[in-house]
Structures are given as structure tokens and as C-alpha cells.
Amino acid sequence: MNPKLIKKGQTALITGAGSGLGFAFAKILSEIGLNLILVSKNSAKLNHVQKELENYHNGIIIFPCDFSDENDVKKLVEYIQAQNIEIDFLINNAGVGIYKEFTSINEIEINKMISINLLAPTLLTRYILEKMSNNNSGIILNISSTMALRPSPKWSVYAAEKSYLSLLSRSLYYENKNKNILISVLYAGKINTDFDRNAGFQSHKTGKNPDAIVRYTLKKLNKYHSIIIPGAKAKIIYFCFKMLPDFITKRFLRYLT
Numbered sequence: 696m697n698p699k700l701i702k703k704g705q706t707a708l709i710t711g712a713g714s715g716l717g718f719a720f721a722k723i724l725s726e727i728g729l730n731l732i733l734v735s736k737n738s739a740k741l742n743h744v745q746k747e748l749e750n751y752h753n754g755i756i757i758f759p760c761d762f763s764d765e766n767d768v769k770k771l772v773e774y775i776q777a778q779n780i781e782i783d784f785l786i787n788n789a790g791v792g793i794y795k796e797f798t799s800i801n802e803i804e805i806n807k808m809i810s811i812n813l814l815a816p817t818l819l820t821r822y823i824l825e826k827m828s829n830n831n832s833g834i835i836l837n838i839s840s841t842m843a844l845r846p847s848p849k850w851s852v853y854a855a856e857k858s859y860l861s862l863l864s865r866s867l868y869y870e871n872k873n874k875n876i877l878i879s880v881l882y883a884g885k886i887n888t889d890f891d892r893n894a895g896f897q898s899h900k901t902g903k904n905p906d907a908i909v910r911y912t913l914k915k916l917n918k919y920h921s922i923i924i925p926g927a928k929a930k931i932i933y934f935c936f937k938m939l940p941d942f943i944t945k946r947f948l949r950y951l952t
């Protein structure tokens with residue numbers, strides 16, 4: 696049997712660690728004993744997370760970073776280089792959505808979403824994967840969504856961006872298959888965080904608990920899974936939209952969204 700991938704003493708960089716799923720990753724990885732670099736836009740939230748997690752563990756660095764500004768991504772990379780930090784586990788989690796008709800989204804909003812959801816994870820992966828390749832070890836987890844798999848009216852830009860992130864993950868997985876590096880993608884369904892509200896979407900459905908999603912994901916990563924799909928509904932969506940022709944899946948679309 697393969698040894699566990701995620702171990703005490705490793706260093707994880709988590710983006711979007713100030714709240715929601717990113718905070719759940721930070722909490723559970725600090726319980727396991729990983730050193731953490733926590734990145735998020737809101738420095739007050741990051742300070743709060745650092746204080747809360749210091750009860751478990753001291754190796755926590757916080758780095759406020761606004762991914763809508765490409766210079767902030769560069770500053771983060773320069774910081775990692777200057778401090779000579781080896782990242783064992785990168786979690787590209789920061790993400791924003793907009794729930795609106797496509798023609799109502801303005802240019803500023805589109806640029807911002809592209810910077811946060813596409814450019815930042817691509818540039819971070821580019822830099823950190825090169826380091827991991829030199830060391831011949833590492834894990835990169837990209838947080839995608841079941842929306843990446845199916846048409847998602849009023850979520851068009853977000854769904855397309857998650858689709859990009861998924862395909863980037865799958866391509867890099869095969870590109871690095873013969874190295875000791877795992878590149879994995881999480882297709883999450885609805886999670887109980889502020890995401891929908893921040894995106895301007897009012898939902899009456901309750902999502903899954905973020906801690907449960909994180910524990911499930913870490914279990915699958917420890918088994919070297921490169922595609923992670925938590926929950927029966929997400930698995931059905933994955934199966935339907937990957938395997939079945941469009942004329943069948945479109946009949947079920949409203950039950951699956």
C-alpha cells in the first residue's frame with residue numbers, strides 16, 4: 696500500500712484561508728500538524744484565523760493578498776522565494792462567483808473574476824510546481840465545482856472558469872504522472888459557506904459541512920485520487936455530464952442543479 700501523502704511537518708499554502716472551505720482546510724491541517732501559509736484578501740480575518748489556530752500549532756504564517764491585483768500574486772511568490780519556503784501542498788481555494796445574466800456583468804467584474812479564479816491559481820501553480828518538480832514531490836489541489844461539468848445559467852463566467860481550472864488540473868496530472876507529484880481536482884457541490892451570498896445568489900438549500908468536505912478530500916488525497924467528488928449528487932452530475940449525451944442530460948438538468 697502507498698504511504699499517506701499528507702503528513703505532520705509538511706508545509707501547506709492555502710489560498711482563501713480566511714473563511715469557508717479554506718478556513719476548514721487550515722483548521723484540519725493544523726490539527727494534523729502541518730505548517731501553514733494562509734493567504735486571503737481580508738487581513739483582519741487572517742489575523743483571527745491565526746489566533747484561533749495557534750492553540751493547535753505555532754507554524755502559521757499569514758499573508759494578506761488581493762488576487763484581483765496580479766502584483767499581489769507576484770509579491771506572494773517573491774516572499775516564498777526570499778524566505779526559501781518549500782511548499783509540499785498547495786491548495787488553490789480562493790474563488791469568487793457572480794450570479795447574474797451574462798450581459799449584466801460589467802468589464803471590471805469580469806476582469807476581477809478572471810484574475811482571482813484563473814490567473815492567480817495558474818501563476819501560483821506555475822511557480823510552485825516548478826519547485827516541486829525539482830524536489831520530485833508535492834501535492835496541488837485545485838478547488839473546482841460541479842458547475843464546471845454542466846451548463847449553469849447565470850453562473851456562466853464562474854462555471855467556465857471552474858471548467859478551465861479542472862482541465863488545467865487534469866492536464867497537469869498527466870504531465871506529472873511519472874513524478875512523485877499529485878495534481879488533484881475537487882468537484883464540490885453546494886457547501887455551507889458565504890459563497891452564494893457573496894455571489895448574489897439566494898439559496899434555500901443547505902450545503903454540505905465544509906469540515907466534512909475537507910476530511911473526505913484529505914482521505915482521497917491520501918489514496919492518491921486525482922479526481923475527488925464528494926457526495927452522491929455530485930457523483931451523479933459527474934457521471935451524467937461526462938458519460939451521457941446532451942439530449943438525455945438536458946432533460947434532467949433542472950433536477951440536478
Ligand SMILES: NC(=O)c1ccc[n+]([C@@H]2O[C@H](COP(=O)([O-])OP(=O)(O)OC[C@H]3O[C@@H](n4cnc5c(N)ncnc54)[C@H](OP(=O)(O)O)[C@@H]3O)[C@@H](O)[C@H]2O)c1
Nearest residue numbers: 711715716735736737761762789790840883885886888890
Ligand atoms: N460554497 C460552495 O457552494 C462551493 C461549491 C463549489 C466550489 N466552491 C469553491 O470553493 C472555494 C472556497 O469558497 P467558499 O465556499 O469557502 O466561499 P467563501 O467563504 O466566499 O470563501 C472564498 C475565499 O476566497 C477569498 N477571496 C475572495 N476574493 C479574493 C481576492 N480578491 N484575493 C484573495 N482571496 C480572495 C476570500 O478571502 P476573504 O475572506 O479574505 O475575502 C475567501 O477566503 C471557491 O473556489 C469556490 O468557488 C464553493
